[in-house]
Amino acid sequence: MNHETQSERKLTTTTAEPERTRGGRTYVPAVDILEQGDELLLRADVPGARADDIDIQYERGTLTIAARVAPRGDANRTWVLREYGVGDFVRTFQVGEGIDAQKISAEVRDGVLTLHLPKAESARTRKITVRGG
Amino acid sequence: MFALQRFPFTPALELRREMDRLLNTFLPEMFEPTGGAYPALNVWEDGERLVAEAEVPGLTLSDLEILVRGNELTIQGSRKATNGEDAVYHRRERGTGEFVRHLTLPTEIDADKVEATLKDGVLTIVLPKSEQARARRITVKSD
Numbered sequence: 001m002n003h004e005t006q007s008e009r010k011l012t013t014t015t016a017e018p019e020r021t022r023g024g025r026t027y028v029p030a031v032d033i034l035e036q037g038d039e040l041l042l043r044a045d046v047p048g049a050r051a052d053d054i055d056i057q058y059e060r061g062t063l064t065i066a067a068r069v070a071p072r073g074d075a076n077r078t079w080v081l082r083e084y085g086v087g088d089f090v091r092t093f094q095v096g097e098g099i100d101a102q103k104i105s106a107e108v109r110d111g112v113l114t115l116h117l118p119k120a121e122s123a124r125t126r127k128i129t130v131r132g133g
Numbered sequence: 134m135f136a137l138q139r140f141p142f143t144p145a146l147e148l149r150r151e152m153d154r155l156l157n158t159f160l161p162e163m164f165e166p167t168g169g170a171y172p173a174l175n176v177w178e179d180g181e182r183l184v185a186e187a188e189v190p191g192l193t194l195s196d197l198e199i200l201v202r203g204n205e206l207t208i209q210g211s212r213k214a215t216n217g218e219d220a221v222y223h224r225r226e227r228g229t230g231e232f233v234r235h236l237t238l239p240t241e242i243d244a245d246k247v248e249a250t251l252k253d254g255v256l257t258i259v260l261p262k263s264e265q266a267r268a269r270r271i272t273v274k275s276d
Contacts (some may be wrong), residue, residue, distance in 0.1 A: 014257060030226040030227045030228075031167065031224060031226055031227065032215075032216070032222065032224060032225050032226065032227050033222070033224040034216060034220045034221055034222045034223060034225075035220070035223065035224040036216070036220060036221075040223075041216075043190070043215065043227065045188075045227055045254070046191040046254070047188035047189070047254035047255050048188070048253055048255050050253055051138075069168065072186070073177065073179075073184070073186075074179075075177065075200070077177040077178070078177060078178040079175075079176070079177050079178075080176040080177055080178060080183060080238070080239060081174055081175065081176040081236070082164055082175055082176075082177075083164055083173040083174050084164060084173040084174075084175060084188065085164065094226040100194060102153065109189035109191060110191050110192065110193065110251075110253065110254050111188070111189075111191065111254015111255065112190045112191040112215075113255045125212040131185065
């Protein structure tokens with residue numbers, strides 16, 4: 001399995017979260033960022049979060065995704081094995097210039113958040129047709 | 134579609150954030166190292182049953198196979214790459230491929246009554262203890 005140790009990475013507490021107003025631990029979600037046609041695509045693992053739990057901010061090239069995750073199960077339960085913690089997911093990215101902020105869209109499905117970041121007109125590769133003379 | 138929100142910066146929030154950060158630094162929760170095993174598992178006891186939970190974002194029940202035999206639990210499956218091989222990755226942290234986890238539970242399980250649900254990328258497996266494994270309740274009557 002080509003997978004980094006999920007629980008280890010999640011234990012890294014992010015420091016870039018000025019909007020946080022609740023207590024508890026936060027976790028850094030694993031992401032894929034890729035280029036596809038005229039957009040950047042960001043996928044983040046946010047298990048336990050639904051659409052209403054997710055806030056996305058984009059301001060001056062800084063993209064922040066925050067997903068609230070409610071605690072699951074009785075806090076005083078008897079643990080048999082405990083390999084990961086449950087809490088909010090927060091992560092901030094610096095996005096290079098050239099994103100059309102008005103056209104950013106997102107959806108969440110099965111605990112995976114997908115963000116579409118369309119490139120601004122100026123950042124798109126222009127195709128120039130060369131005519132023979 | 135999500136609303137883009139802006140939050141005002143306030144010194145009080147900043148202080149709270151700093152306090153949380155310090156507390157998290159000094160009082161970390163204790164977790165068993167998984168040694169890279171996927172998925173990470175949480176298992177707890179809930180009366181006459183055990184509950185196993187795993188975070189498997191992006192998977193559906195058809196991607197997973199759950200086997201219970203005696204006190205052995207096996208979770209296996211595969212996580213497919215969502216994008217074509219020609220995709221240009223700037224960052225790739227989400228693992229793909231096949232996985233299997235075996236776990237020996239502290240009690241025998243009634244395999245016929247095991248139930249698994251998958252919701253928002255969280256797999257929950259309810260494992261009722263077998264009849265023999267259940268603690269006998271003895272009612273004490275008063276005279």
